[in-house]
Amino acid sequence: MSKIIDIHFFDLGLAFLAMLIPISFLLYFRVKIVKGVMIALLRMLLQLSLIAVYLDQLFVMNNVWINIVWVFVMIVVGVSTAITRVGLNWKYFIVPLFLSALTAVVIIDAFFLGIVVKPAYFFDARYFIPITGMVLGNSLNHNIVGLSTYFKSLTEKKELYFFLLTNTKDNKFCLRPFITEAIMRGLNPMVANMTVVGLISIPGMMTGQLLGGIDPVAAVKYQIMIMLAMFTGSTLNLFLSILFSNRFIFDKYQRLKKEVIKHG
Secondary structure, three states, X not given: OOOOOOOOHHHHHHHHHHHHHHHHHHHHOXXXXXXXXXXXXXXXXXXXXXXXXXXXXXXXXXXXXXXXXXXXXXXXXXXXXXXXXXXXXXXXXXXXXXXXXXXXXXXXXXXXXXXXXXXXXXXXXXXXXXHHHXXXXXXXXXXXXXXXXXXXXXXHOHHHHHHHHHHHOOHHHHHXXXXXXXXXXXXXXXXXXXXXXXXXXXXXHHHHHHHOOOOXXXXXXXXXXXXXXXXXXXXXXXXXXXXXXXXXXXXXXOOEOHHHEOOO
């Protein structure tokens, strides 16, 4: 392998000039997300700069408790983002969504780190944090789509729900079509991505490894493992998020509580 080409900070700054192209289109067509894009860019720059410094120290210390605390922080941020983006009431969702994400992380890490990768040190920051982060990050995206679909369907198709409830007296059975739709909508983007990975696109993780000088075969094996972990983790997280939430969001008459979803 040839020597890794480092990117100087000045050259990296030049890369931001490429953003003038999409921003120009947005301004021309008056798409009102330019402010949001600029804020997102600023946050991305700040967050990635901080993570570069933090992870450098984290990898050096490689302390089990610090690594676990960092994963808990990632879970809290992910859950908070999902609740905010979907427009849910914190009181009803902070606990079930946190438990869902934590359960998914424990299962995925135990299997893929403990059985597949098998690092000498299970909580090795170089493996534990990136793999957990990729699973949580993808779970967040699919949770937002799935939960949005679920509660939108329950709100807009409440007549169907009450019709099924009246005829079956079984809340779990009545919710099946709504859960099915939410799971399908939530996971469809990942399924589509899996069908074209390697043909249309080379995933970000694999690209980073190749640019970092790793052997292409090793990069492919890691990418396959990560794709499996992300799909399993996202599916598990979304299922559990819905199932755990269902225990808090219905009243004694099996009606969706009005205060569950924030309006406006």
